[in-house]
Amino acid sequence: MGGIGKTALAVEAAHRARARGWFPGGTLFVDLRGYDDDPVTADQAVLALLDALGVRDRDLPPTTERQYDAYRELLSERRDRMLLILDNACDPSQYLPLLPGTDHHRVLITSRDRPDALAVRQIDLEALAPDESVDLVTRALHDTDERDDRPALERDALRELTGLCGHLPLALQIAAGMLRRRRHRGIASLVAEIRDAGDPTSVLDRGSPGTDLYGRSLVLRPVLETSYRRLPPDEARLLRLLCLAPGAETGTEAITALAGLDTGAVLSLLEDLAARHFVMPVRGSNVTASSVPWRVHDVVRVFAVGVVAGDARLREEGEAARERVLDFYYRWADAADDRLRWLPGMQEPRRFEDRGQALAWLDGERAGLVAAVAWGREVRFAGTAVRLAQCLGEYLYSRRYFDDWIAVAEAAREATLLAGDRLGEAIAWDHLGVALREAGRAEEAIDAHTRARDLYQATGDHESEAMAWDNLGIALREAGRTEEAIDAHTRARDLCQEAEDRHHEAGAWHNLGNAQQDAGRTEEAIDAHTQARDLFQATGDRHREAKAWHSLGNGLQDAGRAEEAIEAYGESLEAYREFEDWYGEGRALHALALAYEAAHRPTEARAAHFQSADAYTRANAPTEASEARARAAELPE
Known part of the structure; x- marks a missing residue:
């Protein structure tokens, strides 16, 4: 693309090749100005090349055809190899007539367009890597003043600056020139200026030094405009x-x-x-x-x-396009969510054949899905964005993308206010609470779930109210308010039983058991987890059955029933693996390792800790993975 540094690379390569003696016949350079308003034609370029080869004035052939003949004849007669650089070509017609017609010489062509119809070797240039961008600006500043210590003192600001420049060499060179001129100001000042403007081209072009050492224009926006207009x-x-x-x-x-x-x-x-x-x-x-x-x-x-x-017409075109893509994301995210929540006996989702397909699609589109929900802050997109956000909760929870989930839930909550959707607001608060809790922000989660519960009560949605009570109980337990948690889970269980909602009743029993275990009521906890496991089995929810088996194992371990606990953890592990729930797998293996340790089986415990570390690594949980490896290292082989 324009500004990527094609010409600079070609010139540098030519200098190095010349220094190594590769082209004793010399180097010819022609700027074809392919992206200017008046590009150089091949007929014009051949005149410049003949002039460089010493053919001018009276020696110049009178017709274009004979000029090309003279040019090729001169090159064919040259025994010393030459390098021909044809810079900034926009079309093969500019350079094909200029090729030497012999493989003795070499030709280097730069262009913003790939000539795919021609059998020539092509080298695509992309933006620099972040570290390379930082090095480029640092060298550019030190070449002028080796005492310039801003790159060392403002490493984070320099890295942000290169990111705002898109790691594009032309933009980086302009930024370096601006920093040289404002040598008494920090790098952070330029970063703030670009960030406030929201458009790096407007700031960089306004402060551009004008030209580089080769006399080429150092202006970014015209480079983009000429390519776009074509x-x-x-x-x-x-x-x-x-x-x-x-x-x-x-x-x-x-x-x-x-x-x-x-x-x-x-x-x-x-x-x-x-x-x-x-x-x-x-x-x-x-x-x-x-x-x-x-x-x-x-x-x-x-x-x-x-x-x-x-442009008003283009704005409306863009808004309609955003509407289409938001609808697309909602339809497919809804289908993927259906697959993730599917239980035996339910209608088979059509779009995705299995859970793995749904997860793969969501993984591939995650960044776009999360960003699209933020469009809900505009009235036109609010309703669809709210529905999209509701489809992402199960996925973001299972993959443990809690920062993304917090962003999605907060954007959805704002969108519900624009859409006047009180039930949607309750769902958004509930999802936000779960995400905050998993991110370790229990007190904020309590407030979010309380708001969700109150809204569900106001709308008369008692089934959802039960889930809010249950989520509130988990947050209270995380905050150490165990007795309040037991009360909340009991309330959730009772509401589910009244509604004959066996599936959510199973979840309430499971969470109640966890709270009872924290309170030291081990036998009650074992009973609750057994109830949860049986209900999850009856409703066909194998994934949550895994969690119930795990919690049951914890209760059995606390009760001193080690072998039964090992068996329960094994059941949990098997189910987690079926669902590619790597974090659940890591937890199950960790619990299994501790149970092996308690049973004085160190070899099996060590192996389980290492397997747990691998699972945690896949689940993007580096802290837990490190702790598991450290625990394994303490045990004998």
Whole structure:
């Protein structure tokens, strides 16, 4: 893409090659200005090349055809190898006539477009890695003043600055030039200026030094504008819409919804945009053409969003596209949630064949789903965003993405106020409470669940009120308020029994047992967990049955019934593995290891601790994984 550093790389490569003696015949350089308003034609370029080769004035052939003949003849007669650099080509017609016609010499071409129809070796340049970006700016400052200590003193600000520049070399060079000029101000001041503006191009171009050592323009926005103006209308439209998508990466299906086109047409347009280096596919395992995610460079995204914001017609086009993609996300997230919550006897969900498929889709679209819920802060999208948020709770909980869940629940709560949805507000408060509790913020969770309970009572939804009581009890238990927790879980159980809701009754029994165990009422806890296990089995909820087995094992262990506890933990472990619940698997293995230790079986305990560490690692729980490895290391082999 423009500004990626193609010319700088080509010039640097030529200097190094010349220093090594690779091209004793010399180097020729032509700027074809392919993206200017008046690009250089091949016919114009050959005149410049002949001039560089010493053919001018009266020696210049009178016709274009003979000029090309003279040019190729000169190159074919040269025994010393030469390097020809054709810079900034926008179309093969600019450079094909200039190729030497012999493999004795070498040609290096730079372009923003991939000439896929030609059998030439292609080297795609992407943005720099974060560490490379930091090094580039640091060197640029130290080359001017080796005493400049800002990069060392403001490491975090420098890293944020390079991120705001999208790790684009042109933007980084402009930023370095601005920092050189404002040498008495910190890096953080430039970071704050760009962040406040919301558009790095406006700040960087305003403070650009103008040109570099080669006389090339150091201005970012015109580079983007010239590339954008050259796009055909359908490609320009898709680029604008893609830049409005939530998340840094967007799957092909979601882009199809954004564009309102069929998948084949969208893939064709994406491939064309990729050839022009506006977008890039994000390759990975288990990716098909219809599911591959696509990424737009951050600076391009900001530019395109600005284009849309400045035109009322494009704004409405963008809003309609956002509406389509939000509807798409809701439909498929709802289907995935149905699969995750599916129990035997329920109607089979149609979109996903099994739990693994649903999780894979949600994992791939997670960033976009979370960002899309935030659109609910706008009235037009509030209702759909609330429904989408409600579909993500089970997934975010099972994958333990609690920060994402907090963001989703808070955005949903704000959206319910815009939509006037009191029941949705209650659900959002309840989900927020669970996320806060799992993030270790028990007191905030108590407040959230209390609000949810009161709203459910006001709307007369007693079944949901029971769940709020149950969640409130868990938060109270986490806060050490055990007796209040027992009362809350008892209230939840009674409401479920009144409603003949056996499934949620099982959950209330399970949580009641945990609270009773904390209170030292071990036999009551064992009875409660047994009730929970039997009800989960009867309702076919194998996943929550795993949790009941685990808690039952805890009660049996406290009661000194070690072998029964080991058996219960084993049942729990088997069920967790069926659901790819890595955190649950880690917990079950940890409990099993402690039970083996209590039973004086150190070898089995050590193995279980190591397996627990592996499961915790997969579950993104590094602290628990480290603790499990440390515990294993203390035991004899």
